[in-house]
Amino acid sequence: MEAHKSNSITPSLSETHQDDASSNFFQYANISPERNKEYDLQDTTESYIAESETSQSPYIRGARVFMAISIVSALLLLAFEIYIYAVINLHKDKLGSNPRYTELSTFLALFIFASVFQMLLSYIGLRSKNLLLLTMLCVFYCCMLVYTGIQYQEISRFVNEVLHGAWKRATKGVNITAIAVIGITLVVQTYMIFGVLRKHVQWIRYKKIGANLKTRQLYLVYQIHRSLLMLDFFFFLGFTVQFIVIMVQDKSSVEFILTVIVLPITILLLIFCDFAITRELAWAAVVAIVILACGCAYVLFKTIRLYTKYTSAYHLGFKPGSYFPGRKSLVTFGVLTLVLLFATMTLELYLICNFHSGLKNVLIDSYSRIPWGKSTAREDESREESLEID
Structure with missing residues (x-):
């Protein structure tokens, strides 16, 4: 009888483990055991959302500072380059040769485009929490520094030959200041990426992706x-x-018109390539690879023409294939474009081979604001739910 009483009073081993597990759970969740019965699923959801928003708030503050630095830097560089471009146009008649003026104008136009492009890179990288893209932005700044150094040499030659007095001092000063602005921006934003934003992005990414190594790699x-x-x-x-500024002199020619049409189409095609991967559309991804291959063929054809007899068709050289102002920059851009397009094709093919490996669930919010992107995402979710039920 006493043994029976002791057994009824003393808790069993399984009950002890359950009590320990429940107390550990409530200690981890910061909930006292007395509130066990008051614990509600709705409270859990609200606390998780509040925790998620709190964890992202330091990232949002850092992202705003990062974006502000990009905007200020870009506006300063735009002001400097527009000033130099205006000075060149004011003294255009002293340059002596139209190709020389075209080369300098193209040089400055590319730099202005790069200033605007770095703002775009900053916005997309911060919005998508893509630290790799932000790191590439720093590499892009390094390229801009090299490009600014080349610009300094070219503009200094123009300044020494054409400008005098206050014009000469001001133009040289603006050139040096542009280099300093890019250098300071590079240092500050590199610190912000690895010292401020990185830890918050890693935590947000972990909550989004999880610990699956395959998904993280993809x-x-x-x-x-x-x-x-x-x-x-x-x-x-x-x-x-x-190419169209330096090479195609006849602005009414078929080649000029076709090349201009290619520009907006290029933007749409690149978006299409990204959309095909995010939605794991195999047919669209294959079409994207074909498009990238056509882009490689186009750039290769245009680059080869710079060294062949067809150069004489533009009346730029005394002999077919001879050097003309701007060819070095054209070839540099052509080679880099070919390398990047080939690398993009390789990664596109790799991602196609790893479709249906969990990446689509991570990227389900991409293009969700686009009507067909949202419907595609919903179709994917419903298809996965039906497979799980089956």
Whole structure:
């Protein structure tokens, strides 16, 4: 009888473990055991949302500062480059040769485009929380520094030959200040990426993706793919704009018209390439690879023409294929565009081979504001739910 009483009073081993587990759970959730019965699923959801918003608030503050630095830097560079461009136009008659004026104008136009493009990179990188794209932005700043150094040499030659007095001092000062602005922006934003934004992005990404190594690897490849698409956009458009400005003198020719039409189509095609990957549309991704291959063929054809007899058709050289102002910049952009397009094709093919591996669930919010993008996402979700039920 006493044994029976002791057994009824003393809790069993399983009950002890359950009590320990429940107390550990409520300690982890910051909820006292006395509130066990008051614990509600709605309270849990609200606390999780509040925690998520709190964890993102430091990132939002850092992102705003980062974007503000990009905007201020871009506006300063735009002001400097517009000033130099205005000075060149005011003293255009002293340059002596039209190709020389065209080369300097193209040089400055590309730099203005780069200033606007770095704001676009900053916005997309911060909005998508793509640290890799922001890191590529820092590499882009390094390229701008090199480009500014080349610009300083070219403009200094123009300044020494044409300008005098206050014009000469002001133009040299603006050139040096532009280099300083890019250098300061590079240092400050590099610190912000690795010292401020990185830890918050890693935590947000972990909550979004989880600990699955395969999904994390695919997400990293996807971020590289999207970053390459952004660089494809800049270098392809830069190459095309230089080609029509320097090479095609007849603005009413068929080649000029077709090249201008290519520019807006390029933007749509690059967006199409990214959309095909985010929605794991195999047929669209294959079409995207074909488009990228056509882009490689186009750039290669245009680059080869710079060294062949067809150069004489533009009346730029005394002999077919001889050097003309701006060819070095054109070839540089052409080679970089080819390398980037080939790398993009490789990653596109890799992602196609890894469709239906969990990446689509991570990217379900991409293009959700577009009507057909939202419907496609819903169809994917319903299809996955039906498969789970089956």
